[in-house]
Amino acid sequence: MSDKPVVILVEDDAAIAELIEYNLRSEGFSVQKFSRGAEMLKVLPQYSDVVLFILDLMLPEMDGFEICRRIRSDETMDLTPVMMLTARSTESDKVRGLEAGADDYVTKPFGIREFLARVNAHVRRKNLVGRAVDAQVFSDNHSPSHKKSFSNTMNQEGHRLNQTIELDGLLLDDVRHRVYLNDHEVEMTNREYELLKFLMTNKGIAYSRDELLNHVWGYEYVGETRTVDVHIRQLRKKIEKDDANPELIETVRGRGYRFKEG
Incomplete structure (x- = not known):
């Protein structure tokens, strides 16, 4: 082969x-x-x-x-x-x-x-x-019961190699590649996970659709940007109390999206 x-x-x-x-x-x-x-x-x-x-x-x-x-x-x-x-x-x-x-x-x-x-x-x-993933060592201290904040370690391409982050009952475990809402696991596609991780890591910062495509999808996108909107809609259905009135992932009029700060 x-x-x-x-x-x-x-x-x-x-x-x-x-x-x-x-x-x-x-x-x-x-x-x-x-x-x-x-x-x-x-x-x-x-x-x-x-x-x-x-x-x-x-x-x-x-x-x-x-x-x-x-x-x-x-x-x-x-x-x-x-x-x-x-x-x-x-x-x-x-x-x-x-x-x-x-x-x-x-x-x-x-x-x-x-x-x-x-x-x-x-x-x-x-x-x-x-x-x-290969570089991470799986251990009990990364379970949902053991809360810890994101580290700021950066890899050679400038991306944070984080471990866990928790905001408003939403826990992202970057070692196990899992998301929990009020201690219940939320099933996500890989792209939904990467988008949520990027927004949570950069909470409070508003990003345009083109910027999200570049950071999360990893290419200079040419054409329509509805892909981001569809992923945001799916994320909101999974993590918001009311996806019609989102509190975590905010729409920034004329700009794009951001994860709430604080």
């Missing part, structure tokens, strides 16, 4: 699949291409070094939503980013994709340069998270 990082592509349009495969191989990736989700899932256990999944949404037999849900149910793939490709751009589809655990949603047709930039950003972020 190749020692190149593996990208798994599920796309039933042969022309699009060949275009993506050619460009990904040019970027140094090993591409495993499938036209059916069931076919891919059957052989998935053979691949332990997958750095990214790219899933077409409208597939026969099993759509991209279901494939994504099944990937996310595998603990070994929990931190592996998922990009969805689709010709449908309605917000309801985007919400469904994000709820299924997708990290990104790319609408066809797309520019190949932007597409590759987003691919590389997701892979860099996965590698960064993987190194941080």
Whole structure:
């Protein structure tokens, strides 16, 4: 098996699949291409070094939503980013994709340069998270019953390598990669977790949608920024007492979003 990082592509349009495969191989990736989700899932256990999944949404037999849900149910793939490709751009589809655990949603047709930039950003972020997890030592003093504030240790890319933070009954445990609300665990996708972590780490600071995309998604985003709005909406449903009247994640008119200070 190749020692190149593996990208798994599920796309039933042969022309699009060949275009993506050619460009990904040019970027140094090993591409495993499938036209059916069931076919891919059957052989998935053979691949332990997958750095990214790219899933077409409208597939026969099993759509991209279901494939994504099944990937996310595998603990070994929990931190592996998922990009969805689709010709449908309605917000309801985007919400469904994000709820299924997708990290990104790319609408066809797309520019190949932007597409590759987003691919590389997701892979860099996965590698960064993987190194941080490997470097952490799991111990009892990071449990929800043992409260401690964030450290300010910075890694080489300028990101804080924090441990736990608690604000208004909301606890983010960056060692175990878990979130608790009033001592009850809150299930989150990896991207929701990263967005919440960034906002909590930088509480009181207002960020534009473009800035959040750059910091959390890891690329200079070109195009619509509704991805951030959809993720914020999903976070509010999970952590706010009343998501229609949020108290933790505030909307800053004309600017974007911030996590409440104090």
